[in-house]
Amino acid sequence: MIMKKLCYVLICVLSLVLFYGCGGNASASANNTENTEVQAEEGEGEEVTNSDENADAKLNEEAVGEPIKDKAELKKMSTFLSNFTELGMFDFTTEDLLKNPDDTRLIHFGIWHNYGNSFKTKVSSCSDSDCPHGSLVIDAKNVTETIKKYFDVDFKSHKSVKPDFDFYAEYLYYYDGKRYHFNGADGEATFFARVKKASKDASSQITMTGELYNANDESEIIGTFKALAKPYKYDGKDTWAIISMANRFH
Numbered sequence: 326m327i328m329k330k331l332c333y334v335l336i337c338v339l340s341l342v343l344f345y346g347c348g349g350n351a352s353a354s355a356n357n358t359e360n361t362e363v364q365a366e367e368g369e370g371e372e373v374t375n376s377d378e379n380a381d382a383k384l385n386e387e388a389v390g391e392p393i394k395d396k397a398e399l400k401k402m403s404t405f406l407s408n409f410t411e412l413g414m415f416d417f418t419t420e421d422l423l424k425n426p427d428d429t430r431l432i433h434f435g436i437w438h439n440y441g442n443s444f445k446t447k448v449s450s451c452s453d454s455d456c457p458h459g460s461l462v463i464d465a466k467n468v469t470e471t472i473k474k475y476f477d478v479d480f481k482s483h484k485s486v487k488p489d490f491d492f493y494a495e496y497l498y499y500y501d502g503k504r505y506h507f508n509g510a511d512g513e514a515t516f517f518a519r520v521k522k523a524s525k526d527a528s529s530q531i532t533m534t535g536e537l538y539n540a541n542d543e544s545e546i547i548g549t550f551k552a553l554a555k556p557y558k559y560d561g562k563d564t565w566a567i568i569s570m571a572n573r574f575h
């Protein structure tokens with residue numbers, strides 16, 4: 326009887342020790358997590374401020390070189406830059422897009438540019454029965470051509486792209502070695518670029534500055550931008566290839 330009672334007490338004590346031991350650790354690690362999160366947030370905050378200041382400095386810099394005043398030319402530049410801003414690309418350098426293998430914005434641009442501008446000729450329905458990767462397909466060759474046209478880059482790193490949030494699909498864009506499978510999407514607010522000033526420097530690169538506006542309401546200005554591009558001939562036509570873009574939202 327006494328042995329049984331002793332055992333019971335021992336078990337109770339052991340359980341208590343274990344309970345508090347684990348509980349203590351758990352709350353300690355929870356505190357640690359909280360601390361890291363707060364620090365991360367503070368860090369991000371600082372970074373945002375710095376990059377905002379840099380963006381401001383960049384945008385306020387006086388454009389050097391020979392000014393381009395031709396209204397039709399400025400309008401063409403606006404259309405050129407709107408190809409990037411309509412897909413949410415406001416802040417990038419082409420060099421960085423190529424350097425970072427985790428940055429899939431070139432693939433994103435190649436797919437959605439065709440979806441928005443050449444849907445009938447470049448995008449088709451997936452004919453695979455019950456394709457798990459989306460109802461649409463586009464040849465990777467069309468993505469390559471679009472990247473060449475706007476960035477003057479010979480893109481070869483085609484690959485499947487995973488979604489940021491993994492709720493419904495394993496892939497955002499599934500690359501089968503020849504085509505991308507994906508799902509269509511519509512209805513997001515899009516922003517266009519209006520070039521106000523442009524100038525050509527000694528190496529013929531063009532600096533373009535202006536404002537970003539809501540595509541559905543031209544009077545709604547959401548920020549300013551500065552872009553750098555180089556004159557470029559694609560498919561026998563004069564155009565530009567983008568080098569960099571920076572923006573500042575109001």
Ligand SMILES: [Zn+2]
Binds near residue numbers: 451459460
């Ligand atoms: Zn498919």
